[in-house]
Amino acid sequence: MHELSVTQSLLDMSVKEAEKAGAAGIDEIKIVIGDLTGISEECVQFYFDIISKDTIAEDAALSFKRIPAAFRCKKCGHVFDRKKLMFNCPVCGSPGVLIGRGKELYIEGIEVRYDGDKTG
Amino acid sequence: MEIKLVKNILDANDRLAEDNRKVFDAAGSTVINMIGSPGSGKTSLIMRTIENLKDDCHIQVIEGDIASSIDAQAIAEKGVDALQINTEGECHLDANMIRQAVKDFKLKPGLLFIENVGNLVCPAEFEIGENHKVTVISVPEGHDKPYKYPLIFSKSAAVVLTKSDLMPYIDFDMDKFRSGIMSLNSDCKIFAVSSKTGEGLDGWIDWLKGIRG
Numbered sequence: 243m244h245e246l247s248v249t250q251s252l253l254d255m256s257v258k259e260a261e262k263a264g265a266a267g268i269d270e271i272k273i274v275i276g277d278l279t280g281i282s283e284e285c286v287q288f289y290f291d292i293i294s295k296d297t298i299a300e301d302a303a304l305s306f307k308r309i310p311a312a313f314r315c316k317k318c319g320h321v322f323d324r325k326k327l328m329f330n331c332p333v334c335g336s337p338g339v340l341i342g343r344g345k346e347l348y349i350e351g352i353e354v355r356y357d358g359d360k361t362g
Numbered sequence: 363m364e365i366k367l368v369k370n371i372l373d374a375n376d377r378l379a380e381d382n383r384k385v386f387d388a389a390g391s392t393v394i395n396m397i398g399s400p401g402s403g404k405t406s407l408i409m410r411t412i413e414n415l416k417d418d419c420h421i422q423v424i425e426g427d428i429a430s431s432i433d434a435q436a437i438a439e440k441g442v443d444a445l446q447i448n449t450e451g452e453c454h455l456d457a458n459m460i461r462q463a464v465k466d467f468k469l470k471p472g473l474l475f476i477e478n479v480g481n482l483v484c485p486a487e488f489e490i491g492e493n494h495k496v497t498v499i500s501v502p503e504g505h506d507k508p509y510k511y512p513l514i515f516s517k518s519a520a521v522v523l524t525k526s527d528l529m530p531y532i533d534f535d536m537d538k539f540r541s542g543i544m545s546l547n548s549d550c551k552i553f554a555v556s557s558k559t560g561e562g563l564d565g566w567i568d569w570l571k572g573i574r575g
Contacts, residue, residue, distance in 0.1 A: 244453055244454055244483070244484035244487055244488070247375075247452075247454075247456065247488075248371055248372070248487070251371050251372060251373075251374060251375070252371045254374070255367075255369060255371065255373065255374075259365055259367060260365070263363075263365055265363075265365075273371070278512050278513045278516065279487065279513060280483050280486075280511075280513060311512065313545065324512075327506060327509040327510065328509070329509065329541075329542060329545035329546070337541050337544070337545050338545055339544075339545055339548060340512075340516055340545060340546050340547070344512075345513065345516070347370065347371050347372065347487070348367075348368060348369055348370045348371055349367045349368075349369050349371060350366070350367065350368055351364050351365055351366045351367050351368070352364070352365050352367065353363070353364050353365075354363055354364075354365060355363075356363070
């Protein structure tokens, strides 16, 4: 539901960075989303198509990299990705503990073009 | 040409939240962001907490709602400062809403509860300048919630399981609930309480006394 705020923010940031670099347009925005965030890519794309109109990001493609949430088994130390509704180790069945990955929500980079440079 | 960024998408909000935190610190407010589903019992828990703590310290409340000021009115009747924020359809409070709201609000040293919009997903993502997030979840919602909404449980300092008086009537697996939270956040405190009977409130109140600045 909060994808509109997230999309607005990613559009603003991308446009600002592209303008700072003196670019004429944005071809691609590379987004990294952790699995725990619950952000829907379709929803971001839907809002982006609407709110990017008449900005230099209008024709930009959005690419998404999804980072799974990783857990480490408390008993055997095995590191595994979350399965649906389960935090237990697939090897020994003991509960795992969330380690770092999975909360990401950032722009990795943007692909920009300059005037007279159609290929970017 | 590629411009490398590696920049948090909610960076602008996070910076405003940091500003809010400085304002709260300067005023001596310990701020608790209360997050839970509609009907989980956030307002009832705050009201009970006021009854138990208002002789110990100043309590102030900011109520976030999509519309209406029913909750803020009920809280103001308890004799504490209450402020209503209507998000006009937004599913969460953000740092800017809080910043605007506290401009006209005289902060006092003590506890400031900010009741977020009823929702377990969106409020988890937006820092508002709080010292602690607290998840409020009720027994009838079920023990599977940490597995379904991991982000908020991973970020909460405490989880309050409300409506514990309904436990005999509902198949709520406390071990599974606890284990899910511990997998996400082993430092998280868990309190099972009933705002109706008062059961279990002591632990919650003691924890609040401990975090109060």
